[in-house]
Amino acid sequence: MIYQIKTEKLPQLLERLAAAQELCLPVEHKGQVDFASWTPKAKVRLDVCNTARSAKDFFFPQGERLVSFRMEGRQIQVEAPQMEENPFVIFGARPCDVRSFQLLDRVFLSDPVDRYYENRRRRATIVTAACLEPEETCFCGNFGIDPVRPQLGDVVIWTAGDTLYWESLTEKGEALTAQGGELLEALSEEPEALTQAQDGARAIHERLPFGHLNLQAISSRDWREVFEDPIWEKLSKSCLGCGSCTYVCPTCQCYDIRDFDTGHGVERYRCWDSCMYSSFTQMAHGNPRTTQKERFRQRFMHKLVYFPQNEEGLFSCVGCGRCLNKCPVSTHMVKVIQELGGKQDV
Amino acid sequence: MCNCNTNTLIPVVGQVTDIRVDTPDVKTFRVVSPQGGVCFDHLPGQCAMVSIPGVGEAMFSITSSPTNREFMEFSIKKCGCLTDWLHQIEPGQQVTLRGPYGNFFPVEGELKGKNLLFIGGGIGIAPLRSVIRYAMDNRANYGRLDIVYGSRTAQDLVDLPEIQQEWVHCPDTQVYLTIDKPQPEWDGHVGFVPDYVKELKFNPDSVALVCGPPIMIKYTLAALLEMGFDKTQVYTTLELKMKCGVGKCGRCNIGSKYVCKDGPVFRCDELDELPDEY
Numbered sequence: 058m059i060y061q062i063k064t065e066k067l068p069q070l071l072e073r074l075a076a077a078q079e080l081c082l083p084v085e086h087k088g089q090v091d092f093a094s095w096t097p098k099a100k101v102r103l104d105v106c107n108t109a110r111s112a113k114d115f116f117f118p119q120g121e122r123l124v125s126f127r128m129e130g131r132q133i134q135v136e137a138p139q140m141e142e143n144p145f146v147i148f149g150a151r152p153c154d155v156r157s158f159q160l161l162d163r164v165f166l167s168d169p170v171d172r173y174y175e176n177r178r179r180r181a182t183i184v185t186a187a188c189l190e191p192e193e194t195c196f197c198g199n200f201g202i203d204p205v206r207p208q209l210g211d212v213v214i215w216t217a218g219d220t221l222y223w224e225s226l227t228e229k230g231e232a233l234t235a236q237g238g239e240l241l242e243a244l245s246e247e248p249e250a251l252t253q254a255q256d257g258a259r260a261i262h263e264r265l266p267f268g269h270l271n272l273q274a275i276s277s278r279d280w281r282e283v284f285e286d287p288i289w290e291k292l293s294k295s296c297l298g299c300g301s302c303t304y305v306c307p308t309c310q311c312y313d314i315r316d317f318d319t320g321h322g323v324e325r326y327r328c329w330d331s332c333m334y335s336s337f338t339q340m341a342h343g344n345p346r347t348t349q350k351e352r353f354r355q356r357f358m359h360k361l362v363y364f365p366q367n368e369e370g371l372f373s374c375v376g377c378g379r380c381l382n383k384c385p386v387s388t389h390m391v392k393v394i395q396e397l398g399g400k401q402d403v
Numbered sequence: 404m405c406n407c408n409t410n411t412l413i414p415v416v417g418q419v420t421d422i423r424v425d426t427p428d429v430k431t432f433r434v435v436s437p438q439g440g441v442c443f444d445h446l447p448g449q450c451a452m453v454s455i456p457g458v459g460e461a462m463f464s465i466t467s468s469p470t471n472r473e474f475m476e477f478s479i480k481k482c483g484c485l486t487d488w489l490h491q492i493e494p495g496q497q498v499t500l501r502g503p504y505g506n507f508f509p510v511e512g513e514l515k516g517k518n519l520l521f522i523g524g525g526i527g528i529a530p531l532r533s534v535i536r537y538a539m540d541n542r543a544n545y546g547r548l549d550i551v552y553g554s555r556t557a558q559d560l561v562d563l564p565e566i567q568q569e570w571v572h573c574p575d576t577q578v579y580l581t582i583d584k585p586q587p588e589w590d591g592h593v594g595f596v597p598d599y600v601k602e603l604k605f606n607p608d609s610v611a612l613v614c615g616p617p618i619m620i621k622y623t624l625a626a627l628l629e630m631g632f633d634k635t636q637v638y639t640t641l642e643l644k645m646k647c648g649v650g651k652c653g654r655c656n657i658g659s660k661y662v663c664k665d666g667p668v669f670r671c672d673e674l675d676e677l678p679d680e681y
Contacts, residue, residue: 123412123413124412124413124414126456126457126499128456128457131495131496131497132497133416133456133497133498133499134416135413135414135415135416135499137410137413164651165651167650169409169411169649171412171651172410172412173412280658280678281678284658284678310651310653311652311653311654312646312647312651312652312653313646313652314412314460314646314647314652316456316457316458316459316460318457323456323457325456325460327412327652330646330652330653330654332653332654337644337654338643338644338654338655339644340642340643340644341482341483341486342482342616345643345657345680345681346680351680355656355680358658359653359656362659363656363658363659364659366658366659367659
């Protein structure tokens with residue numbers, strides 16, 4: 058069932074949803090748009106294609122406490138963390154980001170399940186905002202994502218002209234729809250305006266500069282050949298090892314675990330880490346990835362070869378284009394795919 | 404090994420009840436649960452994350468055999484921040500443990516009924532000791548046991564009293580010790596482990612289990628292949644930097660395999676399917 062609401066009434070809907078549970082959505086703050094909790098004063102920016110940071114923070118935050126310890130002399134007490142129970146809504150995540158959750162699920166929900174991730178995942182309702190106005194750096198279509206009619210998340214929304222269209226996909230989505238009450242007007246059939254907007258968007262997506270990469274050209278190669286490809290030497294030369302790509306990437310999931318002595322006890326927390334850093338694999342007896350070439354290769358081999366080997370051919374990239382925007386030396390995923398033989402064949 | 408209802412990142416407490424000084428830089432720590440007995444079950448070759456909160460947490464082989472229900476043991480070389488600390492503690496200190504992690508030597512599978520050839524170098528004896536003790540405690544289930552063990556000096560041989568007092572007296576078992584350079588008080592063999600293995604000319608009628616420094620593993624494997632061993636007859640156990648222990652933090656991979664989850668035990672033909680990045 059499709060519903061509609063005039064965009065001028067959207068603030069009322071958001072206020073109502075925010076009254077029922079925490080509502081997170083793209084908000085502009087100091088010139089940058091990122092997900093934040095809704096407040097009456099929040100500068101909501103549903104028009105922006107991609108937030109600066111990906112939406113992975115919701116389930117895999119940049120830093121979080123895992124467990125605490127009380128130390129008394131030689132005795133140790135382990136204190137498990139209290140898991141939160143309150144539900145929340147992610148409103149307006151793009152199809153690429155929502156798809157990244159499915160890829161992260163493969164890592165964090167496989168045995169043994171990561172309880173911190175699982176807890177947040179269970180509490181979330183996801184409203185996916187279809188992309189009718191993509192950016193030039195978008196290349197999600199290469200990964201089987203339909204940005205115009207995504208079948209991702211619990212609710213899908215489209216903004217066309219002065220109207221927001223709303224379709225629920227799941228039970229959680231139905232529950233959220235019910236919260237909207239009379240503000241969401243049910244339609245008996247799909248409106249012409251929406252179909253037209255979707256058709257228009259499809260034409261734009263078709264013409265995106267990186268919309269037709271040939272990933273098959275990589276998956277059909279033997280992994281050894283890809284591993285030994287001279288492009289790693291060539292491309293890694295300009296890599297600064299800054300790790301920006303891993304931090305903005307919605308599918309990068311490497312983490313570090315560290316202890317912090319508070320003076321009253323020890324807090325063990327985890328935080329994002331990056332395979333681009335030399336310390337990532339440094340051991341007392343040496344480092345298996347000695348130069349930036351090996352570290353650079355690892356990141357892309359993982360996303361384009363190792364992850365597909367373990368996960369039924371799925372690439373660990375959703376084509377959000379953040380690394381294209383952020384890499385200070387423009388040595389990003391699209392460049393690597395193209396160099397590995399995936400230059401668009403159209 | 405399902406952790407279906409538990410949080411694998413939350414450790415349990417273990418009490419260090421005994422610390423044995425093995426070598427100038429290796430100590431063996433005996434750990435029991437505060438309720439007595441082992442903190443958790445394991446299989447030979449599996450590892451555990453050992454930690455002193457506030458200092459660090461790292462992966463170590465469980466060197467005791469699963470047949471030992473009284474305590475777990477870890478032979479730990481002093482070589483970094485956490486291990487420096489561990490070498491300073493005294494019995495009575497508590498540590499935290501989580502695990503068991505990783506796969507194990509197939510003691511009830513492909514190794515059962517076979518002659519076993521153990522080849523260890525230095526602290527590499529730690530994971531092998533678990534299997535050696537397991538085989539000795541289930542002696543009837545295995546054929547001949549040959550143990551080649553070497554280290555830099557005689558003082559660096561871990562578990563030496565146990566080897567001399569127990570292992571050499573086990574039925575149908577041969578122990579071959581070697582050190583890298585001659586020492587006045589040493590009347591045993593002198594030479595590197597791979598060379599000694601070649602000298603001993605083992606028949607390829609056994610399964611070899613190899614653990615030691617990477618360079619020793621490499622040359623030992625070459626020696627075994629020269630003697631007619633097939634790669635499917637040789638097992639080794641690897642180690643890389645680890646944080647989570649469950650294949651999620653992303654740092655201990657060799658190609659598509661995570662050493663913490665898919666290893667640490669690999670059959671040598673399996674390593675051919677992985678990039679040479681370890």
